[in-house]
Amino acid sequence: MLAPALTSYGTAAPYINGGDVQNRGFEFAVNWHDKIGKDFTYGMNVNLTYNKNKVTRIANEEGVIHGASHVLSQNTQEMYRAEVGYPIGYFYGYKTEGIFQNQAQIEEYIAAGKGVFEGARPGDVIFADLNQDGVIDENDKTMIGNPHPDFVMGFSMNFGYKGFDLSLTATGAFGHQIAKAYRNFADTRYDNYTREVFDRWMGEGTSDKWPRLTYGTEINYQYISDIWIENADYVKLQNVTLGYDFKKLFPKMPLGQARLYVTAQNLFTITGYSGMDPEVGYGGDRTNGDGNWASGIDLGFYPSPRTYLIGVNLKF
Secondary structure (H helix, E strand, O other): EEOOOOOOHHHOOOOOOOEEEEEEEEEEEEEEEEEEEEEEEEEEEEEEEEEEEEEEOOOOOEEEOOOOOOOOOOOOOEEHHHHHHHHOOEEEEEEEEEEOHHHHHHHHHHHHOOOOOOOOOOOOEEEOOOOOOOOOHHOOOEEEEOOOEEEEEEEEEEEEOEEEEEEEEEEEEEEEEEEEEOOOOOOOOOOOOOHHHHHHHOOOOOOOOOOOOOOOOOOOHOOOHHEEEEEEOOOEEEEEEEEEEOOOOOOHHHHHHHEEEEEEEEEEEEEEOOOOOOOOOOOOOOOOOOOOOOEEOOOOOOOOOOOOEEEEEOOO
């Protein structure tokens, strides 16, 4: 981070070691290799890692390094930060309690002393008044997601039988969230959308998550809230390879190995995440250095391609 410095110094502040991050966890691994008879061999590897990430020190009085603004879209405030006691780069914003379905519901909230933005209408997001002071403001913002998985898994299996070989490799991550937005939602209702737009509020009872569409800048979409945060657990089959060594069929050929194989990479992903690929890093702007410690932000992250390969291994 940049060291705090008065603007009267006339030059940029130097970079300093801005804090400390603690990672605690464990790793578990099991390997097994065996054979059945003299022709069939098999093996398996499973590894599981648990990690808890926490910032323990920030080198300023506030104890916070603020993330960049205008990341999820233009005119949006910071959505991630580094703060003592929290995971580095955690998602910061408002929690929500659904969508106002009618005017009577809005008036009930006001009568009960719950915070409601001025000019709220049916179809607007209900932002949670966490401190119960009757006002929705910066004091109601909190942690709304963690981009760091609790668990990361790796799994592989291999089989061999009379010249045939088959191997599979899979990975997975669990217990983390992704912030996703694929459009500039502070513009007009005619901007590009994903198909989620069909689930928007269009009248009482039609949606309890996605608000009504509006012209121009609107807090429903402009304010960072948990409507943009999704659980991102996944299991991905990364590689499947099937091969055959023709040396087993023609033992007198003048080669040590003549293996033909086919490989499928990134064959499928099991996930509830609605984006293109749950295995994202960061899709924001790193030019100012703020993005170096942020992760899990999907602004249209290009997914890993599915590829098919045919190859030959020859040993002389």
